[in-house]
Amino acid sequence: MFNFGRLVQESVVKKIYEWSRLVSGLKGSHQSSVAMGNASCHNNHLGIPAGKGPHQVGCADLMVGHTVQGTFFRLYYPCQTSEASEKPDWIPCREYFNGLADFMKMSRTLSERIFNYLFGSYKIPAAWNASFKPDDKYPVVIFSHGLGAFRTLYSAICAELASQGFVVAAVEHRDESASATFYYQENNEAEQRPHAVHQNFRPISNNLEEEWMYYRALKPGELEFPLRNRQVKQRADECIRALNLLIDINAGKSVENVLQSTFDWTTLENCMDLCRIAIMGHSFGGATVIECLCKEVKFKCGIALDTWMFPLDEEIFPSVKQPIFFINSEKFQWAGNIIRMKKLDSAVIPRKMITIKGTVHQSFPDFTFLTGNWIGKILKLKGEIDPHVAMDLCNRSSLAFLQRHLSLERDFNQWDPLIEGKDDNLIPGTNITIPQSSM
Known part of the structure; x- marks a missing residue:
């Protein structure tokens, strides 16, 4: 599970907010808060690390089917780019801040200012x-986020894979385990409400109205396993639908993006290596990896980061025939x-496991790069290890495992010892x- 909210007490976050006001002299509006976030970012050299591979990295959002049953992911890919790109x-809009607030059981008003101060500039x-x-055919990775997360929060991992020559689809799950996500409903009334104006996503049709879905907490007296088991099965289905959509795009089939976009999806035709497909995820996403491997043989291997095993039926385990790599944190x-x-x-069947010393559960999402040491440790977003060292170990061992089990002709085998x-x-x-x- 993502577990960010469960680890943070509201009183601690309030203290951080009070401290941030004190040191910044914040008196004003929402914009002032964001501006100080920018200053804080630049002064402390915090930020999500760029990919280290030979390719520049691009990203684009794809939503096919406007309803809750549609498919929604962010694609990371090798790109042709310029300095002006x-x-x-990192957080696409305020509704995602609201979702994180609900997940943490905090006031939305308070949390929006805190999150904007800490993370709004990244x-x-x-x-x-x-x-x-277009180059040689790129292998494909589908990525599944953790409980209370969403599609953008693992960009350090996804961008690294893309920089090394993978096409990566980071799915946004609609099983009510994301802190926030959205879809559209048709509104055919003559007088339509105006759309929320978001910088990077607007619907292509004027009669589509944004609907937000937030994290669903357990109800009083509700058993957790039936909910999580239903969710992990839906999550696997969403990952498989994302893969099937990429297969259609690779075959040259036309797809209609519900979101306005300048990205030309037809340029991906015949550019993906569909014999080399992997599934990867963190926490609840790690459980989703296991469920996907059971349901879809096109996934040739899986990488499960600090997996939360609780949602899974053990009866499926004998049906999982592909190699699995468990990469765990020391503290979770x-x-x-x-x-x-x-x-x-x-x-x-190869089943490998390693543990990264000095790491916590949040050493895998991007949050670990975006807070200074003391705030990061209070919020349990940082462990004792340098987060860049931990992420390099995670990424390099993952690349070595992918080369081994997708039969890639790369130099990632230089990191084979990390798998052991x-x-x-x-x-x-x-x-x-x-x-x-x-x-």
Whole structure:
């Protein structure tokens, strides 16, 4: 699970807000708050790291089908770009701030100012709607976010993969596990309400009206497993639909983007290597990886980051025939969760696990790069390890695993030792002690 909200007490966040007002002399409007966010960003050299591979990275949003049953993802891809290329906001609009506030059980008014101060100035390290770079055929990765997250929050991982020559679709889930997402309803009334004006997404049709879906908390007395199990099955279906959409685009089939966009999706035709497809995700997204591997054999392998195993039926485990790589944080895991991962062990199918020392559950989303040390540690967005070191270990070991199991002709095998946990900052397997009687 994403777990950001569960780790943060409102009183702590209020103190941070009071501190931010004190040091910045904030007296004014919403715009002042955003402006100070910019100043804070530049003075502390915080920001989401750009991809380290040989390709420039572009990104574009695709929504096919305007209803809640449609498909919605952000695509990261190798691009042709110039210095003037625009980078999109990391948090696309205020509704996502509201969703994070609801998830954290905070006042929306208070949280919007806090989040704008801390995060409002950041950009994703990718060129918005930049022209696709036709080259050799690119392998494909589908990425699934965690509980309370949404499609933009793992841009450091997705941009790195794209810079290394992958096409990556970061799905935004509509199972009520995202802190916020949206779709459209048709409004055929003669006098239509004006659209909310968002910088990077507007519908192509004037009769489409924005509808927001926010995180659904457990109801009093509600059992958690039935909800999470239903959600993980829907999430897997959404990932598979995203993959099938990319397969259609690769085949040259016309797709209608519900969102206004200057990106030309036809340039992707015959540019994806559909024999080399992987699924990747964090936390609840890690559980989604396992569910996807069971449901869709086109996924040749899976990478599960700090997986939350609770939502899964163990009955599906024998049906998972593809290689899996579990990359865990040092502080999040517990014996019961690791035991369930170990039930996927196989004598014949590669199943690997490493733990990154000094990491916390939030060492995988972008938040870890966007707060200074003391705020980051109070909010448990940072561990003891430098987040750039941790992310490099995660990305490099993932690339080595993808080369091995997608049969890529790259140089990622230089990082093969990381898959075995051979690094001073890695633990082979897990740091959690598992009682022998449990296995």
